[in-house]
Amino acid sequence: MGAQWKVKHKEAAANAKGKIFGKLVKEITIAARNGADTATNAHLRLVVEQAKKASMPRETLERAIKKGSGQLGETVQYHRVTYEGFAPHQVPLIVECVTDNINRTVAEIRVAFRKGQLGASGSVAWDFDHVGMIEASPDSPDADPEMAAIEAGAQDFEPAEDGATLFITEATDLDSVQKALPEQGFTVLSAKLGYKPKNPVSGLSDEQMAEVEAFLEGLDNHDDVQDMFVGLAG
Secondary structure (H helix, E strand, O other), X not given: OHHHHHHHHHHHOOOOHHHHHHHHHHHHHHHHHHOOOOOOOHHHHHHHHHHHHOOOOHHHHHHHHHHHOOOOOOOOOOEEEEEEEEEHXXXXXXXXXXXXXXXXXXXXXXXXXXXXEEEOOOOOHHXXXXXXXXXXXXXXXXXXXXXXHHHHOOOEEEEOHHHOEEEEEEHHHHXXXXXXXXXXXXXXXXXXXXXXXXOOXXXXXXXXXXXXXXXXXXXXXXXXXXXXXXXXXX
């Protein structure tokens, strides 16, 4: 499970378009700070592709790009904030938020952690590897993820949703690997930096797992929560 817990939750929330669009709009707005041209802005290009796959309306997409690149004259600034702590039963957790009001977000995240334990910076991060995560789909049934990982320079790979593969890279190799994967027969769906647990928790009972899942879903429902990385064995 680990870093890909959110995938399982997204399946259950596949119809929550407003929430998905909200996260994508923030990512697009941030990415567009470095330019509105997807031909020269790789981060923006990837997020725009994700937005299109999610069927985001064209006007919503274009407005987010214009807003982020300053074309609308708006002054809203989003900030990335990372929180560390534990879900119930000492399951380590890193939560990434994107917010326009850090004070509001930290107060609300403290409340969301009331059934867990919110830690200080560095209290959990030591138990995760900071890595690149690239989700890619095969262009044909003959595409070999193991060979693609070796040739593209990825560290590891694992199955992802809908027949895709999650390629794990060194944080510094994220860009080079995502550029190399198409030559190995894979179409990149998303690419980002994230956290992979070193010692994921296992052996929880069904009741304990239900408590952890309920806690994670409560956090994920917060509007400012952009991503979560969980030290939980699949």
